[in-house]
Amino acid sequence: MKLQLYNSLNRRKEEFVPILKQQVGLYTCGPTVYNFAHIGNLRTYIFEDILKRVLLYNGYRVTHIMNITDVGHLTGDRDMGEDKMEKGSQREGKTAWEVAEFYTRAFKNDIKQLNIIEPDTWVKATDTIEDQIALIKTLQDKGYTYQTADGIYFDTSRFKDYTKLSHQDLESLQEGARVEKNPEKRNATDFALWKFSPADVRRQMEWDSPWGTGFPGWHIECSAMSMKYLGDQLDIHCGGTDHIDVHHTNEIAQSEAATGNNFFNYWMHGAFLIIAGGKKMAKSEDNFLTLENAFLKKDINPLVYRFAAFQTHYRKPMEYSDESVRAARNGLVHLHNQVRQVTQNGAGQNGSVDETFKARFIETINDDLNMPRAMAVVQEMLKSDIRDGDKFATILDYDRVLGLSLDQVDKPEALPEAVQKLVDARQAARIAKDWAKSDQLRDVIQDMGYSVQDTKDGMKVIKI
Numbered sequence: 001m002k003l004q005l006y007n008s009l010n011r012r013k014e015e016f017v018p019i020l021k022q023q024v025g026l027y028t029c030g031p032t033v034y035n036f037a038h039i040g041n042l043r044t045y046i047f048e049d050i051l052k053r054v055l056l057y058n059g060y061r062v063t064h065i066m067n068i069t070d071v072g073h074l075t076g077d078r079d080m081g082e083d084k085m086e087k088g089s090q091r092e093g094k095t096a097w098e099v100a101e102f103y104t105r106a107f108k109n110d111i112k113q114l115n116i117i118e119p120d121t122w123v124k125a126t127d128t129i130e131d132q133i134a135l136i137k138t139l140q141d142k143g144y145t146y147q148t149a150d151g152i153y154f155d156t157s158r159f160k161d162y163t164k165l166s167h168q169d170l171e172s173l174q175e176g177a178r179v180e181k182n183p184e185k186r187n188a189t190d191f192a193l194w195k196f197s198p199a200d201v202r203r204q205m206e207w208d209s210p211w212g213t214g215f216p217g218w219h220i221e222c223s224a225m226s227m228k229y230l231g232d233q234l235d236i237h238c239g240g241t242d243h244i245d246v247h248h249t250n251e252i253a254q255s256e257a258a259t260g261n262n263f264f265n266y267w268m269h270g271a272f273l274i275i276a277g278g279k280k281m282a283k284s285e286d287n288f289l290t291l292e293n294a295f296l297k298k299d300i301n302p303l304v305y306r307f308a309a310f311q312t313h314y315r316k317p318m319e320y321s322d323e324s325v326r327a328a329r330n331g332l333v334h335l336h337n338q339v340r341q342v343t344q345n346g347a348g349q350n351g352s353v354d355e356t357f358k359a360r361f362i363e364t365i366n367d368d369l370n371m372p373r374a375m376a377v378v379q380e381m382l383k384s385d386i387r388d389g390d391k392f393a394t395i396l397d398y399d400r401v402l403g404l405s406l407d408q409v410d411k412p413e414a415l416p417e418a419v420q421k422l423v424d425a426r427q428a429a430r431i432a433k434d435w436a437k438s439d440q441l442r443d444v445i446q447d448m449g450y451s452v453q454d455t456k457d458g459m460k461v462i463k464i
């Protein structure tokens with residue numbers, strides 16, 4: 001089955017056809033590095049990782065660019081408020097540069113723990129200031145800009161397809177934009193391309209420009225970088241759904257105004273992670289959970305979160321709760337046990353990928369990355385009567401998309417002392433044939449995040 005993706009631009013699933021035959025240009029909007037990423041942000045990066053892996057699984061080569069927003073993103077998405085980086089700097093008593101460095105590293109660590117494949121190129125906004133200035137100059141030469149007391153703005157009324165991504169009528173977009181008042185803007189939806197440094201304060205991050213000292217607006221970085229690093233291969237651009245009305249709408253307007261060409265053919269957006277009651281997880285709310293405090297500190301394998309994300313289609317809101325984490329954890333333990341079983345039974349068999357089950361898997365992932373259905377196929381395959389060696393070969397093939405490190409499930413690792421003690425006690429109980437005690441200890445060990453399996457070679461304990 002050919003790959004079908006939901007394109008926000010046309011609001012329907014479409015067959016994916018890249019500009020070049022086998023090569024795909026992918027741009028994913030990256031983090032604003034003034035704080036840790038929360039697990040809502042990380043849900044979006046998991047969706048984008050699945051997209052990339054599905055493209056690779058389909059045989060495409062992928063050039064993937066991700067930006068690091070380390071300047072210019074203000075607390076209000078529409079050019080009002082403080083620069084988030086300067087705010088982070090005040091909060092932590094470090095320079096904005098140090099804050100950016102620290103949270104960039106933390107972000108890279110998070111995505112590594114989630115088995116998210118790194119982009120081919122990371123680009124910091126502060127490393128492309130000249131490209132951004134050049135793009136703003138082009139827009140100025142073409143008559144799309146005007147100057148106010150605080151910056152250079154893009155005149156959205158001059159770009160006729162301004163609502164092509166949001167599909168809102170202009171009136172309601174303008175209405176939404178009026179929340180942040182700037183009397184000098186000609187239209188409420190106009191946005192800053194360049195902002196001047198305030199006269200009385202010296203900003204930590206500022207640059208000279210033809211218009212005066214200042215810093216770029218938030219949206220211009222993604223236009224400048226995607227065109228710089230992908231050239232004409234503007235295939236897919238992604239982010240969370242909150243980017244549709246402002247950030248991506250503005251990226252399209254300024255890029256297409258500057259080049260006169262189409263800017264990206266496919267726009268894909270991941271729905272939010274919400275908490276009970278339907279509230280969106282956000283950095284500005286107290287419902288902010290990081291991978292560190294929700295998983296690592298509780299000694300829960302971060303891949304449990306990746307597995308949890310597969311249970312909801314990326315275009316549907318995903319509800320997060322202790323209960324959903326518990327269910328995902330059990331689900332992953334079960335999957336590991338199944339894989340371990342087929343590895344043992346199939347050991348020595350020269351397995352090969354089962355073509356029927358491969359085709360069924362492709363049908364689900366190529367249907368707009370339908371991971372809940374893909375996980376159902378995984379279970380059908382593992383429970384089927386094909387040979388265990390073939391099951392193992394097939395699950396490893398699926399894992400190119402799942403990214404759950406299923407080739408590692410059989411590898412033992414050093415256990416924490418407390419767990420090792422329980423394991424030893426269980427071993428003693430088994431030697432004494434005290435099966436009730438052995439079962440009870442297995443449950444305790446499992447509650448501590450380790451799965452226990454009795455094999456002909458002895459007890460195996462694996463972290464989950």
Ligand code: AMP
Nearest residue numbers: 031032040041044239240271272273281
């Ligand atoms: P930011 O670091 O705030 O620029 O956001 C990084 C990415 O996370 C963007 O693609 C956002 O659209 C996305 N995002 C923000 N909040 C959520 C959420 N609650 N659930 C899923 N994605 C989100």
Ligand code: ZN
Nearest residue numbers: 029030222247
């Ligand atoms: Zn962006």
